[in-house]
Amino acid sequence: MTQHWIDIRNADVVMIIGSNAAENHPMSFKWVQKAIDKGGTLISVDPRFTRSSSKAHLFAHMRSGTDIAFIGGIINYALQNNLYNEKYVKECTNALFKINTGFQTCAEGDLGVFSGLDKTGGGTLFGHDVDCKYNKSTWAYQGTAGPPFVPVLAADLNDPDCAFQLLKKQFAPYTINQVCEITGSDPVVYEQICQAYCATYPDDKSATIMYAMGTTQHTVGTQNVRSYAILQLLLGNIGVAGGGINALRGQDNVQGSTDMCILEHILPGYIKQPTGMDVDMATFIANWADSTKIIEPAHDYTVNGTPGTDPASSYWWQHGEKYMASLIKAWWPTEDLVTGYNRLAKKVSGKNYSMLSIFDAMYHSELNGFICDGENPAVSDPDSKHVRAALRNLQWMVVIDPFKSETARFWEFDVDGNPLTTTQMAAINTTVYLLPAAVAYERAGSRSNSGRWAQWHWKAAEPPGVAKDDLVIITELGLEIQAQEAASPGIYPQPITNLNWPYFSYNSADDAQTRAEKAAMEVNGYYLNPDGTIDTTVNPSGLVPKFTLLTTTGTTCSGNWLYCAQFVDPSSTDGFETANPGMFAATVGNRMARRHCPDAPNGGPLADPSYPNIGLHSYWSWCWPLNRRIIYNRASTYQSDGGANGNAGAPLAPSKYVMRYNGGWKGDVPDHGAAPGGVYPFIMHKEGHAHLFGPGRAEGPFPSHYEPIESVVANPMGNYQVNPIVHIYDGAVFTDGLAPTPEFPIAATTYRLTEHWHTGSMTRNLPWCNQVQPEPFVEMSEELAALKGINNGDPVKVSCARGDISVKACVTKRFKPFQLNGQTVHQVGVIWHWGYATPNPGDSGNVLTPFVGDANTRIQESKAFLVNIEKVVP
Amino acid sequence: MAKIAMMIDTSKCIGCKACQIACQQWHSKPAEDTSFTGSYQNPEDLSGASLNVVKFIEVGNNGDLRWLFFPDRCRQCVDPYCKDACPLGAIKQHRMGFSGVNEARCDPSKCQMECQTACPFKTGSPTPMGIPRVGYMKDGELQDTKAQKCDFCYDRIFNPTLRGADDSAGIPNFDGEFVNSRRPACELSCPTGAIRAGYAEQIISWAKARIRYLKNNGYPNATGYPGLYTHVVWVLTEDRSVYGL
């Protein structure tokens, strides 16, 4: 989230798309309801009418996988009707930047792709281009050859070369009628949604987008999110109260695990993961700078601390080397930085390490061992039968989980979930180790919610039996691995033997809190002496008070720069904290443990009586970065003189202002403390401006509609059916939806229920949860049910090219067949919470989902694929 | 003594069933046997194990489609018919207005379930029954219970071991935004604030104001349910007949 949960209440319009927030994030509806109570409008966009839709003022049916068309149409509506925030667009985005004249949108030249598509090395799937690449040389700003590079800005938004005009060109074909023929939405409702949403373009109005996996789990998932970002930028809805684009995370610490590098392409704090090509730190930093450059030729504002041409561009990643050096020192404090860098494992350049690729490698026996900590891929990963088969090729697997999940018990069942005989089990050669884990309430530590708030929590109960806190399991494992490596060194033992692992052997139940605090302090970071010990000359605890004090020279360490300031020495607390000594609960300096309930901005209550209390709650827990509750918040103020509305630094929306400048910033922690106009608001980009034109993505600087890999609809937007950059794994199985008589003609999607959680390994073991939602089902329209002779509650078989599941039918008016330009498309929805290892067994909807991922991130395409349905006659 | 009441605002209810499970949990009731029968509603009706069941109602079609949620439970009559009918005197009414079953006195083997017959609010289908319920199915077997119905969580709202806001008055302050564990389990667990308990006068005036607001803001048929004679009132977004009431 660019915002946080409470901020949803400040929105004038809330659009829930790619999410069913009432179902999967019921607590979020506390704030959605508050927005509605204040007169706000709720828009729900979904393939079916959901619990969220039940509270919406406007609901649009949208066929799965057509988000870009849906949002593209709203973007076009805003552009055609001048419903965009012109001042914001000019000052805060790259709208005025002139683009290379060789650049072509999808609406010209080879329709459906941008200039530079390179099909060499590509392939086809059912005759459609896939596995292609782009030569991005035309996806570039015009400017003087650098370095330093000076971009050319258009005088106004009418310049045909500026990013704004290209955006307009790209989305011009997305007319209301064209959009509705793709999405299947009712054009009347769709236009009402366009009007209601775009009405938030004035300075004092804001709209927020709540999205989740319904947005991201597509082969165009990244571009779906891009389309939201572009729309929000046009309307001036980023950085302001009640705005933003808000990823609702699927569990309470996904944000934290992402920050801490659960993804394959980053290290903690979103530092680029080095590859073998990055032979030393200097090369790594140079290549990193190069990869974050947004365009060719070299665009060099401020890299490696060398100031560039534009002093107002603070380009925060210029500090990347400080964060990388501090990370290396957190892991190997006794080593110098050159050696420390060498200790770091490197990826093979060009190789993909995503979940899909891991299971692909496992399937092909390229992986021997697997530690599965709090995951249940036998239920959650696409083409689950393939995943279950892959697990059989492992030599060993360690499962760390409170319950024996489907993954832990895969060897007791065949891939369809039928029990195996003892002889059959004996034929599986994977040794499975089960380490029983405590659940959240049985351990202490921090969890980061979707709003980036790191909240400390305390242990409420002891784990049962021999179950242990994850942190204890991991630290014990580390100690044992270090001991064994020291006793019988391998080829290169130092990365392990010299790793900073300041934990002692587990000896008491109270150890968990101490251990969690120790880890949290290491993540925060310390000042270091040259020998790697903690330097206590600056303050007695040696904790670094904020990330701006981290260095490139090895005098500081920090396990994650973004979390620096979460744990501070009592001498570094701020004035309000010092004045309220009860702030820190029992643990002085642990800002995540702050529980100051009243709403207060940074620095405590403002003397300013006009301050609107927008729910920042700055002294409840702590959030990264630097406790900034709304990021890019400089964009909520006038960049230059606001005329009658005030000077630069005055809030755009006085009634819900995030902060204001009056000799200093008051309100939220400013996103860069410079005076108004001193720094562009979008500080993570080299040019300081948010990207309407965003060439960092694999398949284009703008989103363009492509159909899902499996679809019965021919893409009307140009010559390309599917995302041409998508990677097709060898052996992955798909069906051709455009075949004359498709074998699997029904569009399907997957989702979750309020009553169960994720793969269900916890909730399916809770009788109350099983009681309220006892069996898996497939939802379908009355029209489809009539065609197939299915009655509500009947057992049915849902099949696809990869397998089938047997579930009950839920026949409902909440699903409707889509009418697309004379073509009727039926859609169904399957639930994926179930598996074979608990009471009330059933099978996961992921048995049906295709083994293919987004072109940028490889997130699975679980939300749009093809199936067939038949009634099971007993 | 001031009476208390509870308002259930269905315009804010998202059908999450948190109140349903919280009620079951606080009353230490086990899960009962269920199966998927074509609706999100489960179990299908109140029982000896389920004192509060969220009902799911789909009405209209296409642009007019509505999905209504109705947390169904005892209405807490001002003059409980069930109490008057019970030959064993097992239903007790508190001086603040709500009533509950005194399980020590209740013995369904010694009566004809007069409480159930007398209760004017019949729920469930195909044979609607009065609200106090006995028994539930578990592992295919009928389990015996005493009569069960909502008791307004009397053992929460007066429970000194739970954190209250206004301990000196002996009753909780229901109205604040602050942490207050002494609310009924269903109210405390509701994410959207659809359930509010408090002094009857306050609750009734909120309910009336809310109905007026809804009538003018997209719900012309908004109404109250059941009427003036209960301590639990529902704010409905549609006419009560749409809910089958």
Ligand code: SF4
């Ligand atoms: S609604 Fe029925 S069970 Fe509840 S108090 Fe009234 S008569 Fe008794």
Ligand code: SF4
């Ligand atoms: S007040 Fe208590 S007993 Fe009554 S429905 Fe709510 S949780 Fe159940």
Ligand code: SF4
């Ligand atoms: S907890 Fe609240 S929102 Fe959820 S079903 Fe009950 S009344 Fe409705």
